[in-house]
Amino acid sequence: MQDTHIQSAFDRDLEGIQxxxxxxxxxxxxxxxxxxxxxxxxxxxxxxTVRRRDKVIDALEEQIxxxxxxxxxxxxxxxxxxxxxxxxxxxxxxxxxxxxxxxxMAKRTTVLSSMAPVHDAAAxxxxxxxxxxxxxxxxxxxxxxxxxxxARDVMERDRDIDQMYNALFRExxxxxxEDPRNITxxxxxxxxxxxTERMGDHVTSIAxxxxxxxxxxxxxxxxxxxxxxxVNPDLSQGAAS
Amino acid sequence: MQDTHIQSAFDRDLEGIQxxxxxxxxxxxxxxxxxxxxxxxxxxxxxxTVRRRDKVIDALEEQIxxxxxxxxxxxxxxxxxxxxxxxxxxxxxxxxxxxxxxxxMAKRTTVLSSMAPVHDAAAxxxxxxxxxxxxxxxxxxxxxxxxxxxARDVMERDRDIDQMYNALFRExxxxxxEDPRNITxxxxxxxxxxxTERMGDHVTSIAxxxxxxxxxxxxxxxxxxxxxxxVNPDLSQGAAS
Numbered sequence: 197m198q199d200t201h202i203q204s205a206f207d208r209d210l211e212g213i214q215x216x217x218x219x220x221x222x223x224x225x226x227x228x229x230x231x232x233x234x235x236x237x238x239x240x241x242x243x244x245t246v247r248r249r250d251k252v253i254d255a256l257e258e259q260i261x262x263x264x265x266x267x268x269x270x271x272x273x274x275x276x277x278x279x280x281x282x283x284x285x286x287x288x289x290x291x292x293x294x295x296x297x298x299x300x301m302a303k304r305t306t307v308l309s310s311m312a313p314v315h316d317a318a319a320x321x322x323x324x325x326x327x328x329x330x331x332x333x334x335x336x337x338x339x340x341x342x343x344x345x346x347a348r349d350v351m352e353r354d355r356d357i358d359q360m361y362n363a364l365f366r367e368x369x370x371x372x373x374e375d376p377r378n379i380t381x382x383x384x385x386x387x388x389x390x391x392t393e394r395m396g397d398h399v400t401s402i403a404x405x406x407x408x409x410x411x412x413x414x415x416x417x418x419x420x421x422x423x424x425x426x427v428n429p430d431l432s433q434g435a436a437s
Numbered sequence: 438m439q440d441t442h443i444q445s446a447f448d449r450d451l452e453g454i455q456x457x458x459x460x461x462x463x464x465x466x467x468x469x470x471x472x473x474x475x476x477x478x479x480x481x482x483x484x485x486t487v488r489r490r491d492k493v494i495d496a497l498e499e500q501i502x503x504x505x506x507x508x509x510x511x512x513x514x515x516x517x518x519x520x521x522x523x524x525x526x527x528x529x530x531x532x533x534x535x536x537x538x539x540x541x542m543a544k545r546t547t548v549l550s551s552m553a554p555v556h557d558a559a560a561x562x563x564x565x566x567x568x569x570x571x572x573x574x575x576x577x578x579x580x581x582x583x584x585x586x587x588a589r590d591v592m593e594r595d596r597d598i599d600q601m602y603n604a605l606f607r608e609x610x611x612x613x614x615e616d617p618r619n620i621t622x623x624x625x626x627x628x629x630x631x632x633t634e635r636m637g638d639h640v641t642s643i644a645x646x647x648x649x650x651x652x653x654x655x656x657x658x659x660x661x662x663x664x665x666x667x668v669n670p671d672l673s674q675g676a677a678s
Contacts, residue, residue: 258655261523264523265519265520265523268509268519269513269514269515269516269519272510272513273510274510275510278506278509278510279506282502282505282506282526285523285526289530365624369620369621369624372613372617372620373617373620376613376614376617379610379613379614379620380610383606383610383624383627386624387631390628414499
């Protein structure tokens with residue numbers, strides 16, 4: 197009896213923590229979409245909202261970390277239960293970083309709004325951000341439902357994000373060489389593209405946690421390597437080659 | 438008696454984990470210095486060594502995470518002890534990210550070696566990397582010795598790193614506008630500078646953990662905000678203004 201009682205108390209605690217993770221995930225998804233939209237429509241008010249809301253996301257992470265510490269201290273989980281609880285810390289950490297990148301994207305809206313727009317660069321970034329947001333949604337669903345298949349699918353899709361980034365990198369180099377006035381805005385756009393690619397890496401890391409929880413092992417170097425610009429001479433030379 | 442016994446077993450476990458953290462920290466410090474040196478001397482062999490050794494750092498992080506899980510399961514620490522154990526996960530996570538940035542710096546050595554050198558850009562980057570390495574050393578000492586004063590000192594010094602980054606950002610913009618052939622190498626150099634600045638943020642995050650352990654509270658928004666280029670119009674316009 198005692199055992200069953202402890203078990204279900206732990207399950208209740210875990211459900212509470214997972215609800216917090218989903219809430220945090222929802223806010224981060226919103227931040228990604230709003231940041232990308234503020235960039236495209238040059239909506240400084242929306243950008244400001246994203247920046248303000250990041251404090252809520254940070255507070256949620258701290259709250260989740262405290263809940264985790266409380267559950268460990270109170271229920272002393274072992275084996276699989278402990279693995280599940282510790283994975284929560286990883287996932288909340290990943291979500292916090294993604295939120296930070298979204299905040300950073302929103303910050304640059306203000307700067308970029310003061311410059312001449314560069315072709316349809318913001319629209320391409322928005323498509324990329326939208327893809328990352330969909331991946332995040334699926335990664336969190338996979339996490340809650342312990343769905344390793346969906347998690348693997350998310351990891352696969354990170355390749356598309358990497359390709360989008362590599363294409364944008366080349367495009368920005370071309371714009372910069374065509375017209376020096378594009379150099380400053382393109383430096384900022386490039387940052388945003390890189391940060392969006394990094395968001396994808398953090399989503400992949402959540403998907404890896406799912407596979408670890410389900411199989412007991414981290415996927416072996418299956419994480420698609422993101423940024424080819426540092427190793428592929430064609431890309432790294434860009435339009436200069 | 439029983440209590441004393443459990444306490445000291447926990448202390449022994451903790452010492453073991455902290456030894457692993459120091460080992461990991463030593464490897465990460467080495468990675469920072471070697472990566473910066475490979476960049477400056479265009480030493481592709483050294484760059485390759487840095488990339489290979491990053492696998493050891495990643496393996497150490499996994500090992501530390503497992504040790505932490507084992508200690509929690511075995512000793513069921515509560516209150517301050519639990520806080521200490523959970524802080525290990527944060528610190529090892531920060532070290533792993535810094536190692537990743539060093540690896541990324543080393544990767545770009547190969548690409549940059551194929552291009553004409555840009556002024557003394559690599560030397561400035563090495564000075565910045567050296568500062569970050571010293572900060573990391575002090576942050577880890579502060580962590581082991583629970584020295585909040587030293588931790589605050591580290592956080593202060595992160596401002597210098599941010600200033601170095603902001604100066605480099607402006608310099609690269611100038612180089613790019615002076616000569617379009619500088620655009621591609623400067624995009625890579627800028628990335629490295631930004632990643633070095635991010636290393637400093639992760640060092641700061643370790644210092645924050647120290648203050649949290651000593652005082653029980655996270656320092657309130659004392660973290661100096663790194664990148665001014667996204668908010669300061671002067672910097673964001675760079676040489677174009």
